[in-house]
Ligand SMILES: Cc1ncc(COP(=O)(O)O)c(C=O)c1O
């Protein structure tokens with residue numbers, strides 16, 4: 200191919216998302232780890248300082264009402280919803296993804312019809328999902344079957360209560376077929392529970408359009424909410440009245456300040472709440488979501504795929520043939536927003552890449568992971584990452 204650096208400059212020149220990069224705090228490292236921790240939007244520190252000094256420091260307890268702290272989980276949920284293709288009132292922010300997986304899986308078992316005592320789980324999912332699903336299965340008297348995501352449509356049957364599937368495989372970057380798997384689960388009378396950690400903010404998800412039942416995800420990756428930022432839970436509107444949370448804390452009560460010893464769930468997505476929300480993180484996330492103003496997920500997806508294609512071309516140009524093996528599907532419909540390259544010495548290669556200013560991550564046992572966040576990743580970043588990779592492994 201013609202000089203990658205020149206190609207990169209031309210691609211950056213016509214990139215419609217280029218101005219969004221200016222909204223982030225970046226330096227001269229190439230940051231390709233936004234699929235683990237998104238970069239900091241530049242306006243967030245001032246907002247967090249205001250929350251601390253004024254809302255907490257001056258207004259103190261009054262802020263639960265006057266600063267909108269109490270209703271932040273639903274409000275932030277509604278800010279996330281468009282990125283998931285969800286109408287308002289179906290997403291609540293709070294807790295970790297792990298905790299929301301628990302709520303969603305147990306909630307789904309409780310909604311499943313009689314005789315449905317089997318949980319299917321995507322065997323390649325991020326480990327926390329499998330651990331929680333296994334515990335949820337034991338607690339609910341279900342059996343858990345871990346399978347490749349592609350087998351779920353075929354294996355789902357009359358005993359299946361739900362399947363828990365990762366939309367994008369955290370290791371390989373493979374995009375699972377959400378519409379087809381969801382439809383097959385519904386045909387079998389089962390519920391579809393999706394983990395969107397590696398897809399939300401990177402590609403269109405369209406939860407409502409595809410009739411997804413429940414979904415969870417984190418906000419510290421492509422949503423740039425900050426380390427340990429609150430996760431979210433989606434419960435499809437039609438199912439909310441039947442959603443019986445296994446963690447019915449007082450924040451999910453119909454009258455939380457009634458202090459009634461008897462539990463009565465709130466209507467709507469509020470019943471997905473548990474206890475007091477982590478306000479500092481919640482409001483940092485809320486501010487971080489401002490970077491999406493005027494940005495379409497479709498534009499993000501188009502750039503994400505273009506970055507991935509260009510990275511692969513640059514790897515072909517710079518890295519000796521056979522030295523690394525791409526484990527991410529090259530076909531667009533099967534690809535998330537990362538490229539994963541396998542090589543035997545991946546751990547030491549990544550350490551050296553980071554030392555030379557190219558930050559990706561290593562995933563056990565042999566994967567180099569390069570994540571592309573279209574809001575701030577440039578084509579020049581991608582060309583430089585491939586060039587430095589070529590120098591390190593060459
Ligand atoms: C698919 C997936 N699920 C869950 C998690 C983690 O959940 P938690 O935020 O509870 O640590 C991650 C990443 O950490 C992930 O990639």
Ligand SMILES: Nc1ccccc1C(=O)C[C@H](N)C(=O)O
Nearest residue numbers: 234235236325369370396427562
């Ligand atoms: N939450 C973290 C805390 C510390 C280090 C990494 C993470 C990740 O999120 C890892 C990510 N889920 C992954 O797909 O590898």
